Amino acid sequence: MLDTDDFLSDSAALFGDTVPLDDEKIRYGPLVLSVAPKASCAYGTNEPDQMTIQANTLLADHLFSPSLLLAELIERGTIDLSDKRMVELGAGCALPSLIASTLSAPPSLAVITDYPDDTIMSNLSANVARNQPHFNTACTVHARGYEWGQDVSSLLDIASAHAPVDRGFDVVIMSDLLHFDGSHDVLLSSLLALLRRAPAARAYVAAGKYTATRVCEHFVQEAGRAGIVLEERAVEPVWRGRMEVRGGGLDKEQLGVRKGMSRWWVGRWVDS
Numbered sequence: 001m002l003d004t005d006d007f008l009s010d011s012a013a014l015f016g017d018t019v020p021l022d023d024e025k026i027r028y029g030p031l032v033l034s035v036a037p038k039a040s041c042a043y044g045t046n047e048p049d050q051m052t053i054q055a056n057t058l059l060a061d062h063l064f065s066p067s068l069l070l071a072e073l074i075e076r077g078t079i080d081l082s083d084k085r086m087v088e089l090g091a092g093c094a095l096p097s098l099i100a101s102t103l104s105a106p107p108s109l110a111v112i113t114d115y116p117d118d119t120i121m122s123n124l125s126a127n128v129a130r131n132q133p134h135f136n137t138a139c140t141v142h143a144r145g146y147e148w149g150q151d152v153s154s155l156l157d158i159a160s161a162h163a164p165v166d167r168g169f170d171v172v173i174m175s176d177l178l179h180f181d182g183s184h185d186v187l188l189s190s191l192l193a194l195l196r197r198a199p200a201a202r203a204y205v206a207a208g209k210y211t212a213t214r215v216c217e218h219f220v221q222e223a224g225r226a227g228i229v230l231e232e233r234a235v236e237p238v239w240r241g242r243m244e245v246r247g248g249g250l251d252k253e254q255l256g257v258r259k260g261m262s263r264w265w266v267g268r269w270v271d272s
Helices: 004-015 050-057 065-076 095-101 118-134 153-162 181-194 213-226 252-260
Strands: 026-028 031-033 085-089 109-114 140-145 171-175 202-208 228-233 262-269
Touching: 026 095, 031 095, 031 118, 065 095, 065 171, 065 202, 065 252, 065 262, 085 095, 085 153, 085 181, 095 109, 095 118, 095 140, 095 171, 109 118, 109 153, 118 140, 140 153, 153 181, 171 181, 181 213, 202 228, 213 228, 213 262, 252 262
Parallel strands: 085 109, 085 171, 109 140, 171 202
Antiparallel strands: 026 031, 202 262, 228 262
């Protein structure tokens, strides 16, 4: 399994990939987004605060290029979420889900999840609340704590309450989750349990090129054995988004560079 510090070191050294927000916020179209706080010392001590350590370990204090790639694909309609029930795993600041909720043809339901840690969920909930005025009223948005591999009943209950036809999601979004190869089994079990068993159901998976090819291939192969085919799509290293993006030194050229640092796959049930 990859070490968190090694991953961040490799990412920064090879690609300068993380968006350096610090105390800034990133603005994508109407959205104003923050990431979970970086580790700081507990009050009156020289020891790191344990709550922010958890967020840092899970990389919730960074915005990585794959989220920008997916957001651009969603904004342009290359990933069509219109009237779909979608769930995002390990969402961080939830850029892909939240940009989808603002579109003129949004998903009907967006369930945004991340690890059930107070610091991580506080930031995620704040992003949802701050941007709620910009959501299309045709889209219902929920933020929920969820640990991969655990019981998905509470998430499926939201989907079935929204549309009682069945209990699955039409779309599962996974942005930059493949680098921890030791978690592939639990991540895959959640994907299998959440994705609706239907020909039109899709998983959209993105990873940074800093994630080793063998690690990505391992997840693709394991998904195939479990019944989900992941087909890689090409990435054009040119930013095509129409909405203005500001913060973290991002301009159109930088956005194109970061987009080109990413890979993405479209998943479907093998028998569909």
